[in-house]
Amino acid sequence: MNNQYASLGICEKAIECVERAELALADTFKRIDNIEQLNTSRVLSAFIDEGIAPRHFAPTTGYGYDDAGRDSLDRVFARALFAEDALVRPQLVSGTHAIYTAVAGLASSGSTILSATGTPYDTMENAISNGPASLAGNGVRFESVELDGHGKININRVLKQLRELKPELIYVQRSRGYAWRDSLSPEGDMAALFSAVKAQRPECTIFVDNCYGEFTSDHEPTLAGADIIAGSLIKNPGGGLAPTGGYIAGKKALVERIAMRLTVPGMGREVGSYAGSYRPFYQGLFMAPHVTAQALRSAALYARVFLSLGYDVMPAPDAARSDIVQAIRFDTAEKLISFCKSVQASSPVDSFASPEPWDMPGYASKVIMAAGTFVQGASIELSADAPIREPYTAYVQGALTYAHGKLSLMKVVSDLMRG
Ligand SMILES: *Cc1c(COP(=O)(O)O)cnc(C)c1O
Numbered sequence: 001m002n003n004q005y006a007s008l009g010i011c012e013k014a015i016e017c018v019e020r021a022e023l024a025l026a027d028t029f030k031r032i033d034n035i036e037q038l039n040t041s042r043v044l045s046a047f048i049d050e051g052i053a054p055r056h057f058a059p060t061t062g063y064g065y066d067d068a069g070r071d072s073l074d075r076v077f078a079r080a081l082f083a084e085d086a087l088v089r090p091q092l093v094s095g096t097h098a099i100y101t102a103v104a105g106l107a108s109s110g111s112t113i114l115s116a117t118g119t120p121y122d123t124m125e126n127a128i129s130n131g132p133a134s135l136a137g138n139g140v141r142f143e144s145v146e147l148d149g150h151g152k153i154n155i156n157r158v159l160k161q162l163r164e165l166k167p168e169l170i171y172v173q174r175s176r177g178y179a180w181r182d183s184l185s186p187e188g189d190m191a192a193l194f195s196a197v198k199a200q201r202p203e204c205t206i207f208v209d210n211c212y213g214e215f216t217s218d219h220e221p222t223l224a225g226a227d228i229i230a231g232s233l234i235k236n237p238g239g240g241l242a243p244t245g246g247y248i249a250g251k252k253a254l255v256e257r258i259a260m261r262l263t264v265p266g267m268g269r270e271v272g273s274y275a276g277s278y279r280p281f282y283q284g285l286f287m288a289p290h291v292t293a294q295a296l297r298s299a300a301l302y303a304r305v306f307l308s309l310g311y312d313v314m315p316a317p318d319a320a321r322s323d324i325v326q327a328i329r330f331d332t333a334e335k336l337i338s339f340c341k342s343v344q345a346s347s348p349v350d351s352f353a354s355p356e357p358w359d360m361p362g363y364a365s366k367v368i369m370a371a372g373t374f375v376q377g378a379s380i381e382l383s384a385d386a387p388i389r390e391p392y393t394a395y396v397q398g399a400l401t402y403a404h405g406k407l408s409l410m411k412v413v414s415d416l417m418r419g
Contacts, residue, residue: 005410008346014413018406021304021317025297028318032296038218039289046079047286057279064273073281074269077237077247080285081214081229082222086249087259088233088281090274095211095232096123096362098246102230105261106205106254107169109139114167116158116193117184118146121177121209122387123362143167151181153193162201169205170197174221175212175323178387178395180314183212183322186219186226194225205254211235212323212379212397215292227251228258234378236295236324239287240400241280243375291380292324295398298382298405299326302396305409309416324380325397336392340370342415343384343396346408347372357388365389382408 003012056069064070070089078086092098107113113135120128129136136142145161148154161167172190175183184190194206208221210229214236221229228250233242248258259268303326304317312329315321330336337357344355350372357366365387373381382404384396399405 005407008407008411009414010407010410011414011417013417014410017308017413018301018305018410021301021308022406025300025304025317028300029297031320032293032300035216035218035296036289036293039215039292042218043080043286043289046076047282049079050076052076052282057277057282059275059277060273061275062273063271065270067273069278070272070274071269073278076282076285078249080237081247081249082220083229083249083251083255085252085255086247087255087262087269088245088247089262089272090233090243090245090276090281091272092233092246092248092262093244094123095209095230095235095246096121096127098230098232098248099124099209099211100127101246101262102228102248102258103169103171103207104135104138104140105258106207106228107135107138107140111168112141112143112165113169113171114158114161114165115142115144115171115173116153116197117171117173118144118179120144120171120173121175121211122364124209125364126362141165142171147181151179153184153189155193155196158193159196159200162197162204166201167204169207171207171209172221172226173209175209176314176325176327176395177211178393180327180329180391180393182315182319183216183325185320185322186213186217186221186224190221190226191224198225212325215289216296216322216324217320222250228254233281233284234375235380236292237285237288238281238375238378238380239284239291240375240378240380241284241287243276243280245281291400294400294402294405295324295380296321297402298399298409299324299397301402301406302326302328302409305413309413323397325395328394328396330392330394333388333392336386336388336394337368338415339394339412340368340384340386342412343382343408344370344372345415346411347382348404349374363387 210231233245314327369385371383382399
C-alpha cells in the first residue's frame with residue numbers, strides 16, 4: 001500500500017482503522033446529507049425571496065442609517081431560522097454576547113429566569129451573577145432545574161417551578177456544551193417541553209441558546225415554539241466564512257425590544273454600520289447547511305473510531321444529532337491533552353503550536369483548546385477543547401470539510417498508536 005498521507009505523520013494502521021469506521025457510517029451519512037439538502041433549500045429560498053443582490057454586500061460607515069445590507073441580512077436569517085425577525089450583527093462579539101443581549105433585553109428587574117436545562121454553559125456564569133452589570137446586578141433572579149439522571153429535561157420539576165417561581169422567561173440550552181449529555185432536538189425534546197410550558201404559563205417567554213445547533217436538523221427551536229433563539233456566527237450559521245458576530249432571532253415584538261438593549265432605547269436596530277463587506281455573512285449563511293453537514297459527518301466518524309478503540313463516546317456514532325459536538329472520554333489528563341495536541345498538529349493554521357491548559361476568561365476550570373483556525377476561535381472549524389477536570393472529556397467539533405476531519409482523525413489515531 002502506498003501511504004500518501006505519510007508526510008502528515010499518518011500510519012497505515014490508522015488509515016485502516018478510520019476507513020473501516022467510515023464504511024460502517026453509510027446510512028448515517030445519507031441521513032446527514034438529506035438534512036443538508038432540506039436546509040439548503042430553505043436557505044436558498046430565503047435569498048431568493050429577499051432578492052439578495054451585490055448591493056447588499058457593500059460596506060457602510062458611521063451611524064449606518066438605511067444600511068440595506070444589514071437589514072436584509074436580518075430578514076434572510078429570520079427566514080432561514082423559521083423566525084419572524086432577526087438581528088444579525090458583527091457588533092455581537094460572541095455567542096455569549098448574543099445570548100446575554102437577548103436575555104437581558106427581555107428580563108425586567110424583579111423578574112425570574114428559569115433554566116430548564118440545568119446550569120448554563122460556563123461563559124454564562126459571570127453574565128448571570130458576577131457584578132453590577134450581570135443579570136443579578138440588574139435585579140433579575142436566575143434559577144435552574146437540573147437535568148435528570150439520563151441527561152433529559154425534568155419536565156415535571158420544570159412545571160412545578162413554573163408554578164412556584166412564576167418566571168417571565170424559560171432558558172433552554174440546545175447543545176451539550178461542556179456536559180456529558182445529549183443535545184436537545186427541536187422536534188422531540190423541545191416540542192414536548194415547550195407545549196407543556198405554554199399550556200401552563202402562556203405568558204412565559206421561551207428562550208433557546210441555539211449555539212452549535214443550527215442546521216443540524218431540518219427543524220429549529222423556533223419551529224417547535226421557542227420565542228427567541230440566539231447563537232454565534234463563528235459556529236454553524238456563519239458557515240466558516242463569517243469573520244465574527246452573533247444573531248438573535250424570533251418573534252418580531254421581542255426582537256424589537258432586544259434591539260433597544262443591543263444599541264440604545266429609541267434607536268434600536270436603525271443604527272450600526274459595518275465597514276467591512278457583508279458578503280462573508282451572506283455567503284457564510286448560504287454555505288452553513290453544507291459546512292454543518294461536514295462537521296456532523298466528522299463528528300460521527302470521531303465517535304465510531306474512538307468507540308472501536310474502546311473509549312466512551314457521546315453521542316453514539318449513529319445517533320441523530322442536534323449539535324455538532326462529539327464528546328470523548330479519556331482516563332487521564334495527559335491523554336486528553338495529547339489528543340488536543342494531535343488535533344492542533346493536523347490544523348491548517350498554527351499546526352506548529354502546542355496548546356496548553358490556561359485560565360480562559362469566563363470559564364470555571366483551566367481549559368485546553370486546540371484550534372488551528374482561520375477565524376480566531378471559530379469552532380465550526382475543526383477544534384477540540386476540554387476543561388481540565390474529571391472525568392477527562394474532550395469536546396471535538398467542526399471541520400470545514402469532511403476530508404479534513406477524516407485526516408485529522410487519522411493523525412490523532414496514529415499518534416495514539418505510537419503512544
Ligand atoms: C459556544 C457556546 C456558547 C458561547 O458562545 P461564545 O461564542 O463562545 O461566547 C454558549 N452556549 C453554548 C452551548 C455554546 O456552545
